[in-house]
Amino acid sequence: MPYVARDAKGKIKAVYATKSPVASEKIAADEAELHSFFSRIASTQEYKKQLNNTDQLMLRVLEDLIETLVAKKIVSYNDFNSQVQQKLMSRKDIRWKMQHEDVARFDDLSYLTGEDDDDAVIESVRRGHGYFDS
Numbered sequence: 360m361p362y363v364a365r366d367a368k369g370k371i372k373a374v375y376a377t378k379s380p381v382a383s384e385k386i387a388a389d390e391a392e393l394h395s396f397f398s399r400i401a402s403t404q405e406y407k408k409q410l411n412n413t414d415q416l417m418l419r420v421l422e423d424l425i426e427t428l429v430a431k432k433i434v435s436y437n438d439f440n441s442q443v444q445q446k447l448m449s450r451k452d453i454r455w456k457m458q459h460e461d462v463a464r465f466d467d468l469s470y471l472t473g474e475d476d477d478d479a480v481i482e483s484v485r486r487g488h489g490y491f492d493s
Contacts, residue, residue, distance in 0.1 A: 360385045360386065360387060360388065361374050361375065361376060361385070361386055361388060361393065362374070362375045362376075362377065362378050362379065362382040362383060362384060362385055362386070363375070363382055363384050363386050363393070363396075364381045364382040364384075365384070370396075371386075371392060371393065371395075371396040374386075374393070374396065374397075422447070422450060422451075425447060426451075436448070
């Protein structure tokens, strides 16, 4: 039987396999309240996954926003601390290189093969099917 710790309102806040100073109350494994707790954890994990999936998009939005504010002279790079300046300039430099240098891009390979799955295209190239042959 698991042991639970409760919050000030009496809701389960943690579940332990063994009795501990913070979890001394036994609860039946088939208890509805325990199932509800695990459902809340699953929902929380799904929300965290969704947030993580949008982090890269939000990062790009923030970069574009900062670039716009700098271009309009609303803020200056000097308004940020040196660590932030360094990160912004590093990313700006990488983006410039990707646009202006001869960099192989794998962001959309579907035009080469009609395949929707870029991983499948890359795997075909690895097997020597030669999508990139001249």
